[in-house]
Amino acid sequence: MDSFAQLMHGFANALQPAVLMYGFLGCLVGTLVGVLPGIGPALTIALLLPLTFKVPATGMFVLFAGIYYGAMYGGSTTSILLNTPGESSTVMTAIEGNRMARRGLAGPALATAAIGSFVAGTIGTIALTFFSPLIVDAALLFGPAEYFSMMLLALVAVTSVLGNSLLRGLISLNLGLLFGMVGVDLQTGQHRFAFGQAELLDGLEVTIVAVGLFAVGEAMFMAWKGHAAEGKVEEIRGSLWLDREGWRRSWKPWLRGTFLGFPIGAMPAGGAELPTLLSYYAEKKLTAHPEEFGNGAIEGVAGPEAANNAAAAGVLMPLLTLGIPTSATAAILLSAFTSYGIAPGPLLFQQQAELVWTLIASLYVGNVILLVLNLPLVGLWVQLLRIPAPWLYGGIILISTAGLYGASSSVFDVGLLYAFGLLGFVMRRFDVPVAPLVMGLILGPMAEQSMRQALTISAGDFTTFITRPISGGILAIALLMLVVPRVLKMRKS
């Protein structure tokens, strides 16, 4: 069966009432957590993991897909109305979108964000549909050596987007890689960095680290700064739809954002932050209204929002086809697959074709649900933003703590969560980026395992990484990524 026929079959599954209900629920919950600062899709999906014992796989993954896409839509609402980005990838939206809202244009800003997200999400999902089978064909030839090279490429890609300072970025990445080593070594059973603690033998869970750094650390940082109570929720004025001028100025930024977002999101370690940034600067350069930038330009909302959602679709590609998660949320999704006894990777498309295609079809359906749901319900989301800061952040800490404690019933894990919260606060204070740490934690152990497997196969011969053509090719790309930008920089100066 070709992929088109399989996709149609997936739609037939995804549109069944029970599955549709899970999709609807996921979109609703996803938008909710996207609106609230601090609680992201990673934590929410982690909270729902215990349910995987009770709900069939298809329903559960459709739910997760709804949460994943919904959080992207919800994040933009917070950015536009509160000037506090709900997610790290909507930082650029907060700049122009909030200015538009202050000028009384909240309606068009919300509309261009929602419609742009729909356009980009749909195109991104189409790209996912048609490129994934191609990647799968290539990935079937992959051995441990190729996987190691892929992950090395991913880590190189992280270093190229490390933030303001190379040193601080490398510190973050290195910490993440080290945290990834904690626990029992899978090949020899040797204890590593456990310091006699039985709780550490299973390793540090991505959920604990990510929630600690993002939710707890962010709450602590906000408390320290003391500005949280000042956030003013803008009134929604203006029609919640685009006029002719709005459409005319939005459609090109949507498309450009999409074409930046999907490929970068699909690259290992591309993530969603970089394409939103690139899209913003591209629109700033190309706009016919440069005077409006910094003062609420609609292009500055349309482009980054589209990039953000296209990247979200892109992130699913390495996860589904290679089994390589490139964001915290993708890492949690990977563990959800594992708890159903399903291993993502090239074989997923053969062994679990029905599940994969239902999941992909539900991404299309979810985008439609979100477009329909988001704008009419925006009044409800605004009410959430009006919760006074003490109760809002108290609630965020409560939900984070309860989610982790409930999953493991371990007070030690709660302590660990707060320790990573403290680390996140310190990193935030001294401008050390947090994302490389999470990437290192996810990719470090995977890279180590594949390297050692590859070396076992090659009887300890390190040249296997270069002499195998695909692996060598990937390493060459990684080397180019490392060298070329620096050479260009040197030429310039």
Add this chain to the structure above:
Amino acid sequence: MTAAHRAPLAGALALAALAALAVWGAWSIPEGPDFSTVGPSAFPRVLSGTLALLAIAAVIQALRGKIPDEARSTEEPLLPGANARVGWVLAGMVFSPLGLYLFGFLVGAMIGFGTVARAFGAKNGWAIIGWSAASTLVVWLVFDKVLTLKLGNQLIMLPF
């Protein structure tokens, strides 16, 4: 050295201490069996060594005043009372797990909620207790009963 350098230097020294711990931890992992080229200790040793070098570089940068400190941000200056606010959060981080361990979910979670609410400027003690008790109960009902996470069957337990 000025006062402005002190906080980043403290941060860099903390990183150096962490790196020292990592080096010690990495070298206490025994080497693997002979047949494997890359044993269980190889990655930890390389990574902890790199971290130590990075920590030294961070200390040097901190001494030169090259590490930014949000406490001195001019864009969004720190409001007075920052230490007290962080103090409340830190107190919660210590006493909430303790309460959780000794008295169960309700007490532990209420301490966590209450201290953070206080840090974000809630002043009225009864409002804090009321909101934290209500939120904790709702979360317990939803998470434990609906989502079947395990927050403990008894809301309050006694340490004996």
